[in-house]
Amino acid sequence: MTHEYMVEIADFIARYLSYMLGAGVHTSRVVRNSKRLGKALGVDVSIHTSQKTATLTVSSGTGDRDTRVLDIPAFPISFEWNADLSALSWAAHDRRMTLEEVRTKFDELVSKPGMNPVFVLFMVSLANASFCRLFGGDIWAMLITFTATMTGFFTRQHLMKNKVNHYIVFIVSAFVASICASSALSLGIETAEIALATSVLYLVPGVPLINGLIDITDGHIQIGISRLVNAFMLIVCIAIGMSITLMMVKDSLL
Amino acid sequence: MIAIDIISDGLFAAVAAMGFGSISGPPMRAFPCIAILAAVGHASRYCLMNFLGVDIATASLIAAFIIGTGSVFFGKKVFCPMTVLYIPALLPMVPGTYAYKTVFSLIMFFQEISSPGKGNEYLQEMIYNGSVSFSVLFMLAVGATVPVFLLREKANSMTRGSCFL
Numbered sequence: 001m002t003h004e005y006m007v008e009i010a011d012f013i014a015r016y017l018s019y020m021l022g023a024g025v026h027t028s029r030v031v032r033n034s035k036r037l038g039k040a041l042g043v044d045v046s047i048h049t050s051q052k053t054a055t056l057t058v059s060s061g062t063g064d065r066d067t068r069v070l071d072i073p074a075f076p077i078s079f080e081w082n083a084d085l086s087a088l089s090w091a092a093h094d095r096r097m098t099l100e101e102v103r104t105k106f107d108e109l110v111s112k113p114g115m116n117p118v119f120v121l122f123m124v125s126l127a128n129a130s131f132c133r134l135f136g137g138d139i140w141a142m143l144i145t146f147t148a149t150m151t152g153f154f155t156r157q158h159l160m161k162n163k164v165n166h167y168i169v170f171i172v173s174a175f176v177a178s179i180c181a182s183s184a185l186s187l188g189i190e191t192a193e194i195a196l197a198t199s200v201l202y203l204v205p206g207v208p209l210i211n212g213l214i215d216i217t218d219g220h221i222q223i224g225i226s227r228l229v230n231a232f233m234l235i236v237c238i239a240i241g242m243s244i245t246l247m248m249v250k251d252s253l254l
Numbered sequence: 255m256i257a258i259d260i261i262s263d264g265l266f267a268a269v270a271a272m273g274f275g276s277i278s279g280p281p282m283r284a285f286p287c288i289a290i291l292a293a294v295g296h297a298s299r300y301c302l303m304n305f306l307g308v309d310i311a312t313a314s315l316i317a318a319f320i321i322g323t324g325s326v327f328f329g330k331k332v333f334c335p336m337t338v339l340y341i342p343a344l345l346p347m348v349p350g351t352y353a354y355k356t357v358f359s360l361i362m363f364f365q366e367i368s369s370p371g372k373g374n375e376y377l378q379e380m381i382y383n384g385s386v387s388f389s390v391l392f393m394l395a396v397g398a399t400v401p402v403f404l405l406r407e408k409a410n411s412m413t414r415g416s417c418f419l
Contacts, residue, residue, distance in 0.1 A: 024278070026337060032410065079280035079338040086335055087416035094415065105419070120276045127273020130266040134296070135351050197354035206345050207278055213395035214337070214402075239357045246361050253358075 001042060001060045005099075009041050010058040010066045012103055017047065017054060018070050019110060020085055024077035026211045028218040033089040040092040041099055051226040076114075076160075077207050084109045117157055124202050125150040132198040141195040144184040148199040152177025156203070167237050174200045174241025182249045193253065196245075203238050205231045260297050267296030267346040275342025283418065284338055287328040291343035295321040299347060311389045314347055318397025325398075326405055326412075333416035336409055340398045347394055352387040356380055 013034055020030045031047050038045030038058065048055040052072055059065035075081075088109060092102045128149040129142040137145065156173040160166075181199035184192035208231040215224030246253070271292030272285055280288065299317035302308040308316075318340075325339040359380035366372040402409045 029335065029337075077278040079275075079278050079284070079334075079341075083281050083284070083334045083338050083413060083416075084419065087333060087413035087419050090411070090414040090416070091419055109419075115276060115279050123273040123276040125273070127270045127276075130269040130273070131346060131350065133266045134263065134270065134346060194351065197351050200354075201348065201350045202274065202277070204345075204348055204350075206274070206348065207341055209391065210337070210341050210344065210395050210398070213392075214399055217396075217399055217403075239360075242354075242357055243361050246358060250361070250365070 001062070001064070003064055006043060006058060006060050006064055007066055009038070009043055009099060010056065010068065012099060012106070013038055013041075013043075013045060013058060014056055014068060014070050016085065016106065017056060018072050019075070019081065021049060021054060022073045022075040023081045024075075024207050024211060025082045025085075026214045026218070027220040027223050028215070029082075029086065033086055036093050037089045037102070040089070040097070041102070049220070049223050051223060051230070078114070080112070080114075081110065084112075121150060121153055121157065124153050128198055128202050131201060132195055135194050135198060137191045137194040137198065138189070140187075140189045141184060141191040144181055144187075144189065144192075144195045145198050148177045148180035148183075148195070149202050151180045152199065153202055167233065170203055170234050170237035171241040174203055174238045175244050177202075178242045178245035179248075182245055185249055185252045196249075196253075200238055200242050203234070205234045208234075260300060263300045264293035264297035268293040270346040271342050274345040278342065280338055280342065281332075281334065281418070283332045284334050287325075287332055287334075287339050288342045291321050291324045291328065291339060292346055294324065295343055296346050310349070310386065311393050314390045315393040315397040317347060318344060318394045319400055322398035322401035326401055326409055329412040330408075333413050333418055335412050336402060344394050344398055347390070349387040349390040352383045352390070355383040356387060359383060 016037060017030060017034050020033065027049055034047060035045050042060070044059045046057045053069055054072060055067070055069050057065060057067040088102065088105055091097060125146045129146040132142050132145040152173045155176045156169055159169040159172060177199040178196060181196045184195040189195065208227045212224045212227035212231060215227060268289035271288050275288050295317045298320055299313045302313040302316060303310060321340050321343045322336070325336045329336050329339055359376045363373055363376040363380060366376060
């Protein structure tokens with residue numbers, strides 16, 4: 001294996017790794033998949049990860065090695081990439097694919113269009129309305145939650161598109177959703193408090209929370225704690241956004 | 255009547271899981287599995303809590319374990335890693351009302367900080383609700399992860415030979 005070819009492999013594995021970490025895959029899966037991919041292409045791979053960067057060493061059997069530090073891009077969480085890129089590493093391993101084939105397949109997989117944002121908006125609103133029902137809300141509370149979530153999630157989508165700081169996005173969308181839901185109080189709906197409580201739950205960062213715990217139980221304690229702290233900060237932001245509403249309407253809640 | 259309650263509980267949980275799951279962009283083929291897992295998980299927690307008198311943390315642990323085990327079975331069918339299926343399925347069990355009450359009591363505690371009696375009450379309520387929400391969240395994550403450790407080999411080769419590539 002020539003040095004140039006090994007560097008080419010390292011370039012590809014670096015991309016593969018940063019895409020997976022950026023899309024919110026838990027660390028042990030990323031490490032396992034990258035090692036498997038490296039083995040399929042004939043190199044050894046060692047990785048150290050943290051929240052925003054990763055260190056990668058690729059070595060061929062002959063003592064030639066390439067080490068680099070890479071930035072992890074902030075992609076939206078994508079389970080589809082998680083499933084497809086994992087399958088790619090197995091395919092490379094089982095079908096003995098060449099670097100060129102794997103790279104073409106990778107480009108094809110990551111350029112697949114994501115879900116339609118309007119469809120997601122509708123689904124999330126519906127989900128939050130059912131959530132309201134699970135907590136004991138009546139049909140009117142469900143309707144209020146549906147509209148409040150739609151407004152809040154729409155705000156979030158637009159702020160995210162304009163690359164606003166994500167803490168601010170969370171505070172503003174939590175505030176917008178809860179202020180819309182607080183209209184249930186003035187309309188005199190019996191289960192208004194449940195509507196108010198559920199309206200912000202679409203923001204709860206479930207994926208980083210569970211990923212953080214998985215990482216810790218897998219022994220990647222540092223990045224696990226980073227993820228949990230990250231998720232905790234977002235939860236604090238939701239609480240701040242909702243508190244602004246609660247301060248305004250607290251008299252009608254008591 | 256009881257049967258209708260259980261079924262509607264499962265149904266709403268399924269809708270909630272699919273909706274919250276769609277934020278994280280799962281592949282289309284995963285949606286039916288997510289719906290089934292969420293419905294079974296939430297309905298079994300409902301039964302445990304309402305008919306057997308199990309507390310919310312233990313019931314969540316058992317339900318999460320059921321979801322985790324189910325995701326091993328379904329993951330092999332649709333070639334998805336377990337996390338893709340069980341994270342959305344767990345979301346309807348997030349203790350939302352308890353979390354809300356924690357924040358609300360915290361705010362009311364600061365409002366009533368000068369009157370010791372009422373302030374104490376709100377502080378107590380905050381700790382009560384906070385510990386319930388934290389324990390339930392923790393139990394959910396632990397319960398769903400245990401099957402990964404029990405079935406290590408199977409859980410790690412879920413996407414092998416995928417026909418969706």
